[in-house]
Amino acid sequence: MESKQILDKLNQARRALDSLSQVEIMDEWQFDNELNVWYLHLSIVIECETPYFPQKSQWFFVVGSEYPKGKIKVYPDVENSIKVTLYHQANNSKIERNGLWRKGVLCLEVNTIPNYQSEPYSVDERLLYHAKRAICWLELAAKEKLVTESEPFELPEFSMSNILEMQFAFSEDVVTFMQWESVECRYGIAELDVYKSKPFVYYVKVFKSLSNNIQHYTEWGKYLSKTTISPPIIAPWILMNQIPVVNEWQAPETFGELLVACEKQHINIKCILQNIVSKIRDGKRHLLLIGFPVPRIFGGDPEIISWKALYLPTVSYGKRTAKGFRNNQQGWWMRDRCEVFTKNAKLDWIVSENWNQHEISQRGKMSDLLLRKRILLIGAGCIGASIAEIFVRAGVYNITIADSDIFEVGNLSRHILNLNNIGEFKELSVCNYLNSLNPHANVKVINDTLSNDDSFKTNIDLDRYDVIVDCTGENNVLDILQRTNFKRTHIIASVSVGLGAKRLYVTLMNGNTFNFNAFYNLISPYLQAEKVLYDDYDLPRNGIGCWHPTFPGRSDDIWIAAATSVKVIENYIISKSQKTLSLIYEQKESDGIFESYEVVEKRENG
Missing domain, CATH: 3.40.50.720 (NAD(P)-binding Rossmann-like Domain)
Incomplete structure (x- = not known):
C-alpha cells in the first residue's frame, strides 16, 4: 500500500479522536524508518492528581502500516508522562532507540479494565477504542485501582536476555509452600540438572544450605528424575520475603536495583552474596535462583513460591583478586564488590517457569x-x-x-x-x-x-x-x-x-x-x-x-x-x-x- 493511502487511513482514524475532550493532538502522524512504525504524539488529561504522572500527560500511539489491522501500542512520553512501572504495564525503565518514548507499553488489549468490550477493527473505531482504554487506564492508575482483589495475580515483567539460550524450571504449589514455611534457611546452593539443549532447560532437584543440608526436595516424574549430568550443576539460591521490585512495580534491571529491592525487605544481599559465591569460584558462570511468595489473586495471602533465575557473571577465582589482596576468599570478594557486582552491572534474567502439575493441567x-x-x-x-x-x-x-x-x-x-x-x-x-x-x-x-x-x-x-x-x-x-x-x-x-x-x-x-x-x-x-x-x-x-x-x-x-x-x-x-x-x-x-x-x-x- 502506498504511503499516501496509509496516511489517509491514519488521518481518518486521528480525526475520530476529536470526539474526546480529554485528548489533544501534539503532532501529526510521523513514520519511524528504523522501527518501521507510524506514531501519533498526543496528550491526555485526567481529573485526579497522582504522584505517578502529571494530570496532563503525553503519549505515543504506535501502529503499523497495515492499520486498522495489526498491533496498536500506547507508550509513555520520555519526559512528560509516567516514569515508574505500574500494574498492567510493561517494564518502563528503558527508552526506545528513537529517544521519544519509554518501553512501558500499557496493557489495553485484554480484560484488565472494567466494562471490557470487544475490540472494533474499523478505521474510525479502532484507534478511538484504544484512546478510550488509555484514558480509563490512567484514571484507574490515579485512583490506585488498576487491579482488583478478585483479579488473578500477575508478576511484574522481568526483562529477559536476548542472547542467552536457556530456561529454568521449578515445581511449586500450595503443598510445597507449606513445606517452605517450615524451613528457616533462606539461602544456600541448589543442585540442577539439564533437560535439553538449544535452549538449555535447567530444572532444580534439591535446595541445600551452605553446610550441605537438604532444605527442600523437588519431586519430578520418572523422566526428569533421571540424572543427566554428574556431578550436578550448582546454583546459589535466595528466598526473599516478597517480590523484589523498584520504582513501584518494576523488576530490577541492575545489581544496584536488586540491592535497593533487597534493602526494602531488610535483606543484606551483599552479605548473602559474599557467602554463596564462595561456593562457585570455579571460573564458570552460574545461575542465581531468587524465590519469593506470591498469592493467587491480588490482595490474597501468599500461596506459592515463585522462582526467577538470572545468569550471574563469572565471579573472582584463582589469581583474579583485588589489587593488593591475596588469592583467598577475602581477596576474591573485594574484587567481586568492585568489578563484578557493580551498581550498573546488568542482570541477565532468563525465562523461568513453574512446571508444577497444577500449572500444567490448567489447560x-x-x-x-x-x-x-x-x-x-x-x-x-x-x-x-x-x-x-x-x-x-x-x-x-x-x-x-x-x-x-x-x-x-x-x-x-x-x-x-x-x-x-x-x-x-x-x-x-x-x-x-x-x-x-x-x-x-x-x-x-x-x-x-x-x-x-x-x-x-x-x-x-x-x-x-x-x-x-x-x-x-x-x-x-x-x-x-x-x-x-x-x-x-x-x-x-x-x-x-x-x-x-x-x-x-x-x-x-x-x-x-x-x-x-x-x-x-x-x-x-x-x-x-x-x-x-x-x-x-x-x-x-x-x-x-x-x-x-x-x-x-x-x-x-x-x-x-x-x-x-x-x-x-x-x-x-x-x-x-x-x-x-x-x-x-x-x-x-x-x-x-x-x-x-x-x-x-x-x-x-x-
Whole structure:
C-alpha cells in the first residue's frame, strides 16, 4: 500500500479522536524508518492528581502500516508522562532507540479494565477504542485501582536476555509452600540438572544450605528424575520475603536495583552474596535462583513460591583478586564488590517457569476422581498406546503398561511410536515416550502379557490397581480377568476396535467378580459380519488376531476410537456406576460428510 493511502487511513482514524475532550493532538502522524512504525504524539488529561504522572500527560500511539489491522501500542512520553512501572504495564525503565518514548507499553488489549468490550477493527473505531482504554487506564492508575482483589495475580515483567539460550524450571504449589514455611534457611546452593539443549532447560532437584543440608526436595516424574549430568550443576539460591521490585512495580534491571529491592525487605544481599559465591569460584558462570511468595489473586495471602533465575557473571577465582589482596576468599570478594557486582552491572534474567502439575493441567485435565486412580493398561498396541497418551496429557500419571510385543515397521501407520523404536519392546518405548510428555508422569512398565496358572493366580498382581484397561482385543485376557479371584473392588474396562476401526467395542464393570459373556453375545453379530468383509482386504502377512485382523486401519480412526474410549471411562468413573455397561460405537457419515461416532448398541446390567 502506498504511503499516501496509509496516511489517509491514519488521518481518518486521528480525526475520530476529536470526539474526546480529554485528548489533544501534539503532532501529526510521523513514520519511524528504523522501527518501521507510524506514531501519533498526543496528550491526555485526567481529573485526579497522582504522584505517578502529571494530570496532563503525553503519549505515543504506535501502529503499523497495515492499520486498522495489526498491533496498536500506547507508550509513555520520555519526559512528560509516567516514569515508574505500574500494574498492567510493561517494564518502563528503558527508552526506545528513537529517544521519544519509554518501553512501558500499557496493557489495553485484554480484560484488565472494567466494562471490557470487544475490540472494533474499523478505521474510525479502532484507534478511538484504544484512546478510550488509555484514558480509563490512567484514571484507574490515579485512583490506585488498576487491579482488583478478585483479579488473578500477575508478576511484574522481568526483562529477559536476548542472547542467552536457556530456561529454568521449578515445581511449586500450595503443598510445597507449606513445606517452605517450615524451613528457616533462606539461602544456600541448589543442585540442577539439564533437560535439553538449544535452549538449555535447567530444572532444580534439591535446595541445600551452605553446610550441605537438604532444605527442600523437588519431586519430578520418572523422566526428569533421571540424572543427566554428574556431578550436578550448582546454583546459589535466595528466598526473599516478597517480590523484589523498584520504582513501584518494576523488576530490577541492575545489581544496584536488586540491592535497593533487597534493602526494602531488610535483606543484606551483599552479605548473602559474599557467602554463596564462595561456593562457585570455579571460573564458570552460574545461575542465581531468587524465590519469593506470591498469592493467587491480588490482595490474597501468599500461596506459592515463585522462582526467577538470572545468569550471574563469572565471579573472582584463582589469581583474579583485588589489587593488593591475596588469592583467598577475602581477596576474591573485594574484587567481586568492585568489578563484578557493580551498581550498573546488568542482570541477565532468563525465562523461568513453574512446571508444577497444577500449572500444567490448567489447560485441560481429567476429573480428580480419575487422577487419583492407579491404572493398569494391558496392551501397548495402537489403541492402548493412544489411550495412554490421552491419559498422561490430561494429568493421569500413575499408569502401568503391560505388554511384551516388539514394535515393527508395520506399526508405523497408526502407532504413537516412530522409526527409532523399531525392534524395541512396545511397552518400554511407550513408557519412555509417555514419561517425556510431562515432567510429573510416572508411567511404569511390566514386560509381560497377562497370564495365570492352574489355580487361576495371575502373573501380575492385579489388586494393586484401581482401574484395569484391557486394550488387547483378545478373548483370552478377558477370560483370565473373569476367572481371577480379586480381593477388592476394581473397575475393569475392555476396549477394542473392529474392521478398519470403523466400530468401537467397549465394556465397563465395577466390582470384584466379572463376567464377560453378555459382552461377547452383544458384539458377536458384528464380529461375524466383519469376517464376511475380510476377503475384501489385502491383509498383512502377520495374519489376524482373535477378535479382529491386523487390518489397514488409519491413525485418525484409531485416535477417534481412543478419545471416545477415554471419555466413556472417565464418565463411568465420575458417575460411580455399579452397573455393567457395554457399548458399540459406529462411525456415521451423511452425504459423504463424517458426522460422529454413534452408539448403535447399549446394554446395562446390574
